[in-house]
Amino acid sequence: MHAALAGPPAFLWFLPLMLLTSATAGWLLATQHQKRQQFAVFQCQRSCCSPARVDGLDHREFEYLVRDLMIRDGATNVRRVGGAGDNGADVVATDPGGQLWIIQCKHRKQGLGGKIVGVQELQILNGTGRPVHKGNVVVLVTNGAASKQAHGFAKSQKLEIVDRLLLEDWITGDRPIWELLGIKGSTVPSVxxxxxxxxxxxxxxxxxxxxxxxxxxxxxxxxxxxxxxxxxxxxxxxxxxxxxxxxxxxxxxxxxxxxxxxxxxxxxxxxxxxx
Missing domain, CATH: 1.10.1660 (Multidrug-efflux Transporter Regulator; Chain: A; Domain 2)
Known part of the structure; x- marks a missing residue:
């Protein structure tokens, strides 16, 4: 008699809760998937960024732009590694010829009107690009300009500089950066x-x-x-x-x-x- 009047089994009380939890988990997964898709679209937009928009990026976005450009060119193992303790390497990549690229990014909010990249910044990169990171090609990329002395130092130490002029060609053109810089060892056919x-x-x-x-x-x-x-x-x-x-x-x-x-x-x- 008492058993007949008793309520439903205890596990039935948990069924609505389980369904709610499952629905919430599904919604979270769908939201995360949508965010990943939006992030992927944003990454693509960085790669297609016009030169006029480069100055408006922050330093992290500028590093991601360089990363995406390397991917677009056909490099592999491309990673953005910039941050505290990066020892001068913001982006690393391997070109089709197997050469390891160590890239440091210097973003200027004022573009060509900002601080000019000087010798000291090249000296720091020179001290880590090959000795620490074992790079074959060591590059500094800026949306601004580099001084004449910086270009001279880079040439003497076999470093590469991608300044605003070359960066615009890289963004808008169809030639990979190793062709624009004249780097030997790439297996990509030249256009x-x-x-x-x-x-x-x-x-x-x-x-x-x-x-x-x-x-x-x-x-x-x-x-x-x-x-x-x-x-x-x-x-x-x-x-x-x-x-x-x-x-x-x-x-x-x-x-x-x-x-x-x-x-x-x-x-x-x-x-x-x-x-």
């Missing part, structure tokens, strides 16, 4: 493999590197000085010469002539050294 005698495939118009343009008398400065002028062009609002076909640092005579014309229009004589 310039079809270029014959200095002319893009399908055209008859010659293109020139900065060194070739100087040798041909198209510009009055050697490549190192030309790069300083090109960087200052952005500060002055002078349109940069851009090659056809996304060839990066290869320019036609007409493009270089037009660019020099803009400098003359601003009253800068071609024989002057960069300010």
């Amino acid at each position: 310039l493999s079809d270029v014959q005698s200095g002319a893009p495939a399908g055209t008859s118009e010659s293109v020139y590197s900065l060194a070739e343009a100087y040798s041909a008398g198209l510009v009055p400065w050697k490549p190192a000085t030309m790069r300083q002028y090109l960087l200052r062009s952005q500060r002055r609002g002078i349109p940069l010469p851009r090659s056809k076909g996304g060839l990066g640092h290869l320019y036609t005579a007409a493009e270089l002539g037009e660019w020099l014309g803009h400098w003359r229009a601003q009253g800068t004589a071609p024989h002057q050294q960069p300010e």
Whole structure:
């Protein structure tokens, strides 16, 4: 009699609770999945970031941008490792030739108007890039500019600098960074493999590197000085010469002539050294 009047078995009271817990867990998993998808989209947007938006990133986002660009280029084992105790390595990656890249990122909120990367920052990177991290290619990437002394030190120590000008070519072009820097050992075919005698495939118009343009008398400065002028062009609002076909640092005579014309229009004589 008492058994018949007794309530339902105790485990039945837990059934609604179990269902609620299961539903909550499912909702959490779905939310996490959605966040991962949103994060993946955000990562992709970093890779496609326009040069104009780079200055608006924070230092972590800038490191992720560099990481994503390396992935886009075909590097493997790409990791963003920046943070406390990183010993100068913000991004590490392996290029298709098996070379280990150690990359330090220097973001400037003011872009070209920010603090110029100096020798001291290159000295710190030089002290860890190969001795500590065992890198084959050691690179400093900045959305600003590097001083002439920094470029000289980098060259003497076999370090690489990706400054604002080269960074824009990297972001907007289709050439991997090892091609833009002229790093040997990559197995990725060059998009310039079809270029014959200095002319893009399908055209008859010659293109020139900065060194070739100087040798041909198209510009009055050697490549190192030309790069300083090109960087200052952005500060002055002078349109940069851009090659056809996304060839990066290869320019036609007409493009270089037009660019020099803009400098003359601003009253800068071609024989002057960069300010």
